[in-house]
Amino acid sequence: MQRELFPTSPNKGEQARRKLLLAALKKIGEKGYENASVRDIADEAGQNVAAIAYYFGNKEKLYTTVLEGIGAYLGGIFGAIAEETRTKLQSGTLDPTGAMDVMKRMLRTLLGQQVEDEEFEKIRLVMIREQSSPSESFDVLYNKALKPLHELFATVLGVATGEDPTSTKTILRAHALFGQVLAFKIARTTILRRLGVKNLTHDHLAIIATILDEHLGLICPGLKGATP
Template sequence: MNSFDLTEFAPALPPIEGDTRARLLEAGLRLFAAHGYDGVSTRQLASTAGVNIAAIGYHFGGKKELYHAVVEHQVAETSPIIGPVAAGVAAGIEACGNDRQALAQIVTSFVGGMLDAFTRNESMQLRAALIMREYAHPTDAFEILFAGRIEPLHKTITALVAAALDRTVDDPLAIVRAHAVIGQILIFMLARIVLFARLDWKSYGPDELQMVKNEVTQSVLMSLNLPLPQSDGE
C-alpha cells in the first residue's frame, strides 16, 4: 500500500533565533497567525523578534512586505513535499487500474497522512491559523498561498476523487467532492477544542488519533463509493 508522509507540512517551529531576517520571519508567523495582518504592529514584530524596528524596513521594506515574505516562506517549506506526494498519488492511481480495493488503500493512506500532518503540533496550528485568516479575509497574499500550496494539494485530492467516481479531474462534482473530503480532515484541527470538550480529551494521543482516522477514513471511502477495510473477523 502506498504510504504518504505529509508530516513535513508541519515542520517544528524553531526558536526565534539566528540572523535578523530569520527572527523576523518566525515572529511574523506567530503574530500574524494569532492576530491577523491588521492586528500586528511593526513595534510588536520587532519586539517579539528581539531586533531593532528599523530592521523591518532594511530587510523587507515594511510590514506588508514582511507579511508576504512570511507567506512565501510557508509555501517554500512545503513545495518540495507536494510534488512527490502528487506524483505518488498519480502513480498509485495508474497502478490500481480497475482495482477499487487498491484505490481504497491509497485513499486510506492519504487520509491518514493528512490527519497526521494536520493534528500534529503547534506548528501546524499556527500555519493553519494564518491560512484560515486568508480564507476568511483574503489579502493580495492569498494568490501566493493558493498557487504554491492550496491548489496543488486540492488537485491531488481531486485526482483521487475523480478516479474513484470515474470522472475527469476538471469535473465540477469531483472538485466539490474533493473540497468536502478536505473539510472532513481539517475540522479535526480547526475545531479540535469542541471535540476535546465533548470527550474530555487533552490532546490527540495515539488512541484518540486512531479513532479519528478510522471514522474519517470510513466516511471518505463511503462518499467515494469505495470498499471499506475488512475487519479481522471477515
C-alpha cells in the same frame, strides 16, 4: 522535503531573518495583518524595526515571504505522496483501489500534521484568517500549495469514483473530504469538550483515521457503481 518552517542556515543574519518570519506568523495570526504592527513583530523577534526593512523591504513583503514559507512547508509534507501519485497518473497505472489508498494516505498525513505537529500549530491561525478574510497575498499561498494539492486530490478522487475530476461536484466532494480532517483543528474546542479531554491522544487519532478510511471505503465504491 521541507518539514520545518522557514528553514535556514546557522548564519547569524539568516537566523535573525527567520526570527522575524516566525514573529510575523505569530503576531499576524493573533491580531490579523492590519492590526499587527511592525513594532509588534520586531519586538516579538527581539529585533529592531529597521531589521524588517533591511531583510524584507516592508511589512507586505515580509508577510508575502511568510505565506511563501507556509506554501513550501505544506508542499513538503505531501511531497513524497504527491510525486509518487503524479508519476502513476502520468503513466496511467493508478487504478481505483490505488487511488483510494492515496487519498487515505493524504488524509492521514493531514490529520497527523494538524493534531501532532508543532510547526502546523504555528500556521493554524494565519491559515484560518486567510480562509475567512483573504489578504492581497493569498494567491501566493493558493498557487504555491493549496491549489496543487486540491487539484491532485480531486484528480485521484476522480480515478476512484469514475467522476470527472474537473467537475464542480468532484471539486466540492474533494473539499468536503478534506473538511473532515480540518474540522479537528478548526473546531477542536468543540470536540475536546464533547470527549471530555484536554487534548486528542494517539488513540483518538487512530480512531479518527479508521473513520476516515471507512468513509472513503463507503463513498468511493458507492459512486463508482452508481447509475448516472
